[in-house]
Amino acid sequence: MADTREKSIDQLNSFLRGELSAVETYRQALEKVKDASILNVLRECQDSHSERVRTLTEQVATFGGKPDSESGAWGTFAKLVEGAATAFGDKTAVAALEEGEDKGLKDYRGDLADLDPNAKQLVQQRMLPAQERTHQAMSQLKKRLAV
Numbered sequence: 001m002a003d004t005r006e007k008s009i010d011q012l013n014s015f016l017r018g019e020l021s022a023v024e025t026y027r028q029a030l031e032k033v034k035d036a037s038i039l040n041v042l043r044e045c046q047d048s049h050s051e052r053v054r055t056l057t058e059q060v061a062t063f064g065g066k067p068d069s070e071s072g073a074w075g076t077f078a079k080l081v082e083g084a085a086t087a088f089g090d091k092t093a094v095a096a097l098e099e100g101e102d103k104g105l106k107d108y109r110g111d112l113a114d115l116d117p118n119a120k121q122l123v124q125q126r127m128l129p130a131q132e133r134t135h136q137a138m139s140q141l142k143k144r145l146a147v
Contacts (some may be wrong), residue, residue, distance in 0.1 A: 004116045009065035015127065016056040018104055021071035022049040022134075029093050034071060035098040038090055041098070041141050046135040052130055059122060091145045098142045100136040 026046035033039060060067040093139055108128045 005063055007114045008116045008119040009060055009063050011111055012056055012060045012063070012119055013065065013068045014111070015107065015123070016053065016060060017071050018107055019049050019052045020068070022046075022100060022104065023053060023126050024071060025097065029097060033090050035090050037128050038094065038141060041137055042072055045097075045137055048130050048134050053128055055122070055126060059119065062087075063119070070086045078107060091142075092105075094138065094142050094145055098135070098138040101131070105135050 018116060024045060026042055026049065030042050030046065032038060057067040105128075108123055108131050112123060117124060
C-alpha cells in the first residue's frame with residue numbers, strides 16, 4: 001500500500017511539474033504575444049493550468065507527500081517558447097504552446113497506471129478533461145493563425 005502511495009505521489013508530482021511549466025510558459029507567452037485576439041485564449045489556458053497546479057498540490061499533500069514547487073527540467077520548455085515568441089512571432093509561440101499541450105495530454109493519458117484508484121479517478125475526471133480543453137483551444141488557435 002505504501003509503495004502504491006509513493007508511486008502516486010511521484011506521478012502526481014510529475015504532473016504538477018508539467019503544470020507549473022505550463023503556467024510559466026503561458027506567462028512568458030502572454031508577455032511576448034502582440035495579437036489581442038490571441039491573448040484571451042492564452043489567459044484562459046493559463047488559468048486552467050493554474051487551477052490544475054492548485055488541485056495537484058492539494059492532492060500530493062493529501063497523500064502525505066511534499067508537493068514540488070518548481071518545474072525542474074520542464075522549465076526549459078518555457079524558455080524555448082519565450083525565445084520563439086520573441087524571435088519568430090505569435091504563430092511560432094502558439095505552435096510551441098500547442099506542442100506543450102500535446103505532451104501534457106500524452107503524459108496524463110500514458111501515466112495513469114502509476115496511480116492508485118483515488119488519484120487515477122482525479123486525473124480521469126478533472127485533469128485529463130481540462131488538459132483536453134486547453135489542447136483543443138491551442139490546436140484551434142494554431143489552425144486559425146495558419147490561414
